[in-house]
Amino acid sequence: MSNADPDAVRDYYDYIDAEDHESVFSLFADNxxxxxxxxxxxxxxxxxxxxxLEDRPLEDGSHEAHNLVVDGDTVAVRGEFSGVQDGEEVTFGFADFHRFDDEGQITERWTYTDRDEV
Structure with a gap:
Protein backbone atom coordinates (compact mmCIF):
# COMPACT_ATOMS: atom_id res chain seq x y z
CA MET A 1 0.00 0.00 0.00
CA SER A 2 1.28 3.45 -0.92
CA ASN A 3 1.28 6.39 1.48
CA ALA A 4 1.77 8.84 -1.39
CA ASP A 5 -1.09 11.33 -1.19
CA PRO A 6 -1.79 13.50 -4.24
CA ASP A 7 -4.45 15.42 -2.28
CA ALA A 8 -1.82 16.44 0.30
CA VAL A 9 0.40 17.66 -2.53
CA ARG A 10 -2.48 19.70 -4.00
CA ASP A 11 -3.08 21.08 -0.50
CA TYR A 12 0.60 22.04 -0.30
CA TYR A 13 0.27 24.38 -3.30
CA ASP A 14 -3.00 25.83 -1.98
CA TYR A 15 -1.40 26.47 1.43
CA ILE A 16 1.71 28.02 -0.13
CA ASP A 17 -0.37 30.34 -2.30
CA ALA A 18 -2.47 31.34 0.73
CA GLU A 19 0.71 31.84 2.83
CA ASP A 20 -0.73 29.38 5.35
CA HIS A 21 2.70 28.28 6.57
CA GLU A 22 1.60 26.26 9.58
CA SER A 23 -0.60 24.12 7.36
CA VAL A 24 2.35 23.69 4.97
CA PHE A 25 4.59 22.54 7.82
CA SER A 26 1.98 20.05 9.04
CA LEU A 27 2.33 18.11 5.76
CA PHE A 28 6.05 17.47 6.28
CA ALA A 29 7.98 15.13 8.57
CA ASP A 30 10.37 16.62 11.15
CA ASN A 31 13.31 15.06 9.28
CA LEU A 53 9.32 32.06 6.70
CA GLU A 54 12.43 34.13 5.93
CA ASP A 55 14.42 33.10 2.84
CA ARG A 56 12.02 32.06 0.07
CA PRO A 57 12.57 34.39 -2.92
CA LEU A 58 9.06 33.87 -4.31
CA GLU A 59 6.49 36.35 -3.13
CA ASP A 60 2.85 36.84 -4.08
CA GLY A 61 1.83 34.33 -6.69
CA SER A 62 0.06 31.14 -7.52
CA HIS A 63 0.90 27.61 -8.56
CA GLU A 64 -1.00 25.69 -11.18
CA ALA A 65 -0.45 21.94 -11.11
CA HIS A 66 -0.91 20.59 -14.62
CA ASN A 67 -0.15 16.93 -13.91
CA LEU A 68 0.24 14.80 -10.78
CA VAL A 69 1.55 11.25 -11.04
CA VAL A 70 1.77 8.78 -8.16
CA ASP A 71 4.47 6.11 -8.24
CA GLY A 72 4.98 4.08 -5.08
CA ASP A 73 5.75 6.50 -2.24
CA THR A 74 6.23 9.55 -4.49
CA VAL A 75 3.97 12.16 -6.10
CA ALA A 76 5.46 13.94 -9.11
CA VAL A 77 4.03 17.29 -10.22
CA ARG A 78 4.46 19.33 -13.40
CA GLY A 79 3.15 22.85 -13.17
CA GLU A 80 3.60 26.57 -13.52
CA PHE A 81 4.19 29.39 -11.05
CA SER A 82 3.15 32.99 -11.77
CA GLY A 83 3.96 35.74 -9.33
CA VAL A 84 6.79 37.84 -7.97
CA GLN A 85 10.40 36.79 -7.40
CA ASP A 86 12.79 39.33 -5.90
CA GLY A 87 10.47 42.18 -6.96
CA GLU A 88 10.16 40.98 -10.58
CA GLU A 89 7.04 39.52 -12.22
CA VAL A 90 7.82 35.96 -13.28
CA THR A 91 6.17 32.93 -14.81
CA PHE A 92 8.02 29.64 -14.99
CA GLY A 93 7.51 25.93 -15.19
CA PHE A 94 8.41 23.52 -12.43
CA ALA A 95 8.62 19.83 -11.67
CA ASP A 96 8.37 18.79 -8.02
CA PHE A 97 8.70 15.40 -6.42
CA HIS A 98 7.32 14.65 -2.95
CA ARG A 99 8.26 11.38 -1.20
CA PHE A 100 6.03 10.22 1.66
CA ASP A 101 7.04 8.25 4.74
CA ASP A 102 5.10 5.40 6.37
CA GLU A 103 3.09 7.92 8.44
CA GLY A 104 1.85 9.73 5.34
CA GLN A 105 4.00 12.84 5.76
CA ILE A 106 6.30 14.26 3.11
CA THR A 107 9.84 13.36 4.07
CA GLU A 108 11.71 14.36 0.91
CA ARG A 109 11.05 17.07 -1.66
CA TRP A 110 12.87 17.98 -4.86
CA THR A 111 12.19 21.01 -7.07
CA TYR A 112 13.33 21.65 -10.62
CA THR A 113 12.49 24.82 -12.54
CA ASP A 114 13.43 26.55 -15.76
CA ARG A 115 14.84 29.46 -13.69
CA ASP A 116 18.28 29.68 -12.09
CA GLU A 117 17.06 30.19 -8.52
CA VAL A 118 13.76 29.60 -6.81
Missing amino acids: VTYERPGQSDLSGMDEFREFY
Missing part, protein backbone atom coordinates in the same frame (compact mmCIF):
# COMPACT_ATOMS: atom_id res chain seq x y z
CA VAL A 32 12.29 16.54 5.91
CA THR A 33 14.94 17.16 3.27
CA TYR A 34 14.43 19.59 0.39
CA GLU A 35 16.77 19.65 -2.60
CA ARG A 36 16.86 22.54 -5.06
CA PRO A 37 19.41 22.59 -7.91
CA GLY A 38 21.97 25.36 -7.58
CA GLN A 39 21.07 26.04 -3.94
CA SER A 40 21.86 24.52 -0.58
CA ASP A 41 19.80 21.53 0.45
CA LEU A 42 17.51 21.98 3.44
CA SER A 43 17.66 19.33 6.15
CA GLY A 44 15.20 19.11 9.02
CA MET A 45 12.13 21.09 9.99
CA ASP A 46 14.10 24.02 11.46
CA GLU A 47 15.85 24.77 8.15
CA PHE A 48 12.63 24.07 6.23
CA ARG A 49 10.67 26.54 8.40
CA GLU A 50 13.38 29.19 8.16
CA PHE A 51 13.40 28.93 4.37
CA TYR A 52 9.63 29.37 4.04
Whole structure:
Protein backbone atom coordinates (compact mmCIF):
# COMPACT_ATOMS: atom_id res chain seq x y z
CA MET A 1 0.00 0.00 0.00
CA SER A 2 1.28 3.45 -0.92
CA ASN A 3 1.28 6.39 1.48
CA ALA A 4 1.77 8.84 -1.39
CA ASP A 5 -1.09 11.33 -1.19
CA PRO A 6 -1.79 13.50 -4.24
CA ASP A 7 -4.45 15.42 -2.28
CA ALA A 8 -1.82 16.44 0.30
CA VAL A 9 0.40 17.66 -2.53
CA ARG A 10 -2.48 19.70 -4.00
CA ASP A 11 -3.08 21.08 -0.50
CA TYR A 12 0.60 22.04 -0.30
CA TYR A 13 0.27 24.38 -3.30
CA ASP A 14 -3.00 25.83 -1.98
CA TYR A 15 -1.40 26.47 1.43
CA ILE A 16 1.71 28.02 -0.13
CA ASP A 17 -0.37 30.34 -2.30
CA ALA A 18 -2.47 31.34 0.73
CA GLU A 19 0.71 31.84 2.83
CA ASP A 20 -0.73 29.38 5.35
CA HIS A 21 2.70 28.28 6.57
CA GLU A 22 1.60 26.26 9.58
CA SER A 23 -0.60 24.12 7.36
CA VAL A 24 2.35 23.69 4.97
CA PHE A 25 4.59 22.54 7.82
CA SER A 26 1.98 20.05 9.04
CA LEU A 27 2.33 18.11 5.76
CA PHE A 28 6.05 17.47 6.28
CA ALA A 29 7.98 15.13 8.57
CA ASP A 30 10.37 16.62 11.15
CA ASN A 31 13.31 15.06 9.28
CA VAL A 32 12.29 16.54 5.91
CA THR A 33 14.94 17.16 3.27
CA TYR A 34 14.43 19.59 0.39
CA GLU A 35 16.77 19.65 -2.60
CA ARG A 36 16.86 22.54 -5.06
CA PRO A 37 19.41 22.59 -7.91
CA GLY A 38 21.97 25.36 -7.58
CA GLN A 39 21.07 26.04 -3.94
CA SER A 40 21.86 24.52 -0.58
CA ASP A 41 19.80 21.53 0.45
CA LEU A 42 17.51 21.98 3.44
CA SER A 43 17.66 19.33 6.15
CA GLY A 44 15.20 19.11 9.02
CA MET A 45 12.13 21.09 9.99
CA ASP A 46 14.10 24.02 11.46
CA GLU A 47 15.85 24.77 8.15
CA PHE A 48 12.63 24.07 6.23
CA ARG A 49 10.67 26.54 8.40
CA GLU A 50 13.38 29.19 8.16
CA PHE A 51 13.40 28.93 4.37
CA TYR A 52 9.63 29.37 4.04
CA LEU A 53 9.32 32.06 6.70
CA GLU A 54 12.43 34.13 5.93
CA ASP A 55 14.42 33.10 2.84
CA ARG A 56 12.02 32.06 0.07
CA PRO A 57 12.57 34.39 -2.92
CA LEU A 58 9.06 33.87 -4.31
CA GLU A 59 6.49 36.35 -3.13
CA ASP A 60 2.85 36.84 -4.08
CA GLY A 61 1.83 34.33 -6.69
CA SER A 62 0.06 31.14 -7.52
CA HIS A 63 0.90 27.61 -8.56
CA GLU A 64 -1.00 25.69 -11.18
CA ALA A 65 -0.45 21.94 -11.11
CA HIS A 66 -0.91 20.59 -14.62
CA ASN A 67 -0.15 16.93 -13.91
CA LEU A 68 0.24 14.80 -10.78
CA VAL A 69 1.55 11.25 -11.04
CA VAL A 70 1.77 8.78 -8.16
CA ASP A 71 4.47 6.11 -8.24
CA GLY A 72 4.98 4.08 -5.08
CA ASP A 73 5.75 6.50 -2.24
CA THR A 74 6.23 9.55 -4.49
CA VAL A 75 3.97 12.16 -6.10
CA ALA A 76 5.46 13.94 -9.11
CA VAL A 77 4.03 17.29 -10.22
CA ARG A 78 4.46 19.33 -13.40
CA GLY A 79 3.15 22.85 -13.17
CA GLU A 80 3.60 26.57 -13.52
CA PHE A 81 4.19 29.39 -11.05
CA SER A 82 3.15 32.99 -11.77
CA GLY A 83 3.96 35.74 -9.33
CA VAL A 84 6.79 37.84 -7.97
CA GLN A 85 10.40 36.79 -7.40
CA ASP A 86 12.79 39.33 -5.90
CA GLY A 87 10.47 42.18 -6.96
CA GLU A 88 10.16 40.98 -10.58
CA GLU A 89 7.04 39.52 -12.22
CA VAL A 90 7.82 35.96 -13.28
CA THR A 91 6.17 32.93 -14.81
CA PHE A 92 8.02 29.64 -14.99
CA GLY A 93 7.51 25.93 -15.19
CA PHE A 94 8.41 23.52 -12.43
CA ALA A 95 8.62 19.83 -11.67
CA ASP A 96 8.37 18.79 -8.02
CA PHE A 97 8.70 15.40 -6.42
CA HIS A 98 7.32 14.65 -2.95
CA ARG A 99 8.26 11.38 -1.20
CA PHE A 100 6.03 10.22 1.66
CA ASP A 101 7.04 8.25 4.74
CA ASP A 102 5.10 5.40 6.37
CA GLU A 103 3.09 7.92 8.44
CA GLY A 104 1.85 9.73 5.34
CA GLN A 105 4.00 12.84 5.76
CA ILE A 106 6.30 14.26 3.11
CA THR A 107 9.84 13.36 4.07
CA GLU A 108 11.71 14.36 0.91
CA ARG A 109 11.05 17.07 -1.66
CA TRP A 110 12.87 17.98 -4.86
CA THR A 111 12.19 21.01 -7.07
CA TYR A 112 13.33 21.65 -10.62
CA THR A 113 12.49 24.82 -12.54
CA ASP A 114 13.43 26.55 -15.76
CA ARG A 115 14.84 29.46 -13.69
CA ASP A 116 18.28 29.68 -12.09
CA GLU A 117 17.06 30.19 -8.52
CA VAL A 118 13.76 29.60 -6.81
